[in-house]
Amino acid sequence: MSLLFTMLAAASLPAAAQTLRVMSFNVRTPMAADGPNRWEARRDIFVRTVREQHPDLMGTQELHKEQGDYVVSKLPEYTWFGIDRFGGHADEHMGVFYRKDVLRLKDSGNFWLSDTPDKPGSITWGHPLPRMVTWALFEQIATGRTFYYYNTHLPYREEDEPARLKGAKEIVARIAALPKGVPFILTGDLNTTPSSETYALLTKTLQDARVASPKVEGPEKTFHNFTGQPDQRIDFILTRGFTPTHYATVTTQEAGRYPSDHFPVVTDLTWTASKP
Template identity: 45%
Template sequence: MTAHRLRALFAPLLIVLVVGVLSACASSPRPVAAGEAAALRVMTFNVRYASPNDGVNLWENRRALTLKTIVDQQPDLIGMQELLLGQATWLDQQLPHHAWFGKGRNGNEVDGNGNEHMGLFYDTRRLTLLRQGDFWYSETPDVPGSANFDGPMPRMATWGEFEDTRNGKRFFLFNTHLPHTDAAEALRERCARLLLARIRQLAGDAPVVVTGDFNAHPDGPTHKLLTAQLSDAWEQAPQRSGPEKTAHAFTGNPDARIDWVLFRQFGIRSVHSVDDHEGPLYPSDHYPVVAELTWL
């Protein structure tokens, strides 16, 4: 039997073995260091939708690495963008102590390339979900799939209210993906205003975290609008590591910091981006960002 045929025979078994080991690791809670009990680990992660046109970067080729990235970081909460239903279902099966929720931006649960979810994964050992919801960036934000903010496609946010089982404190997380292209800055600002209005309406004065791919530069008007009321973890953290820029198109050479963790009424201990890869293979075309937030 040739070496090529042997590799073809055993490659699927190796993938199953790796995923099995990672799933077992996912069932073990991250050790809590002294003085760390109050820290809340929040990840924002644009996982890149499962496009059939991605060549070597097909979801099937990188999903085990995506899982490994999550397991290694052990986040309490993950705000994902570009998440298709099939991707969410697979990750949910591999992360036994996490639950997830989210709706397709088209207003249905068809598993297609255009129907991304603002999926929120949370560790059920640490957090209890109290309520959840979605809204769309449109004149009718409560109408699923609505897109009349002059954008070419529906854009939305998914939110949840959580209780920290370690101390009984409650907070909200909002997860979103704003329109892309430089020409869409005015549209992003309009979306940001609606996001802030919904935060006021839903969360009141409660602590809030916002995760997302904002497709905006940190020195631009959308960032300025949001950070007038929220803090940017990357700008405020006393400890930072990893590349500052996050969007890299599967090259490992990022050119923009568009993936943010924003917050209010939390302290910030540290923030880092995750540039893990296996040779030329990356878990996504964005680096995830992890912030350690502390209760005030």
């Protein structure tokens, strides 16, 4: 058992009803071409990682239905929801997992990062694939507190920074329209770094949980392409109305096999805003 897991687990248990543990995890879509890193070879390491970190809420990117269904079959305390980027269930989902004993789903939906955000599968900003947000309104069962949640995956090519910035503007505009005083969480693979305009725009409205946390563990960078040697920080948890108390980049592996080509990130949050 790793020291990181031991410290994370110990940090999460006290005053559980007053905190939320949130994870962002790019799953890596199932690809036979990944060979030894294909989903079937790493899915149990993925399940182990989630089990050990036991997030109350987890936003995934690149998730296929078979992956989501496998995870909840092994971790029945969780359920998941979402549709794929074309509006069905045959492609990549922004799959949202949550613990049924901790959170109650009160509302949910999707919008696309395009000039026609309510049109499933829409693309208007020059990137090759649809990009979307799956959102939810959750209630913490133990306290009755509510919060809004967005999960997203922005375009990946270097030349897509203008599209990423437009996507961030759409997200910020949607946040501004939410009820005032209700806390908010965004998880995502933003495919951009903290030096970008996209990050700067988002963090004018939201705080970066890694930056705000008094206790940070693990490498800063998150994308490692199954090597364990990350070279970019592109996975984020951003919040409003919460105080991060702990943040970690989780590097779980078994004999050099990783659960994904991204390290997941996880944070413990306490409620900052008064109860709505």
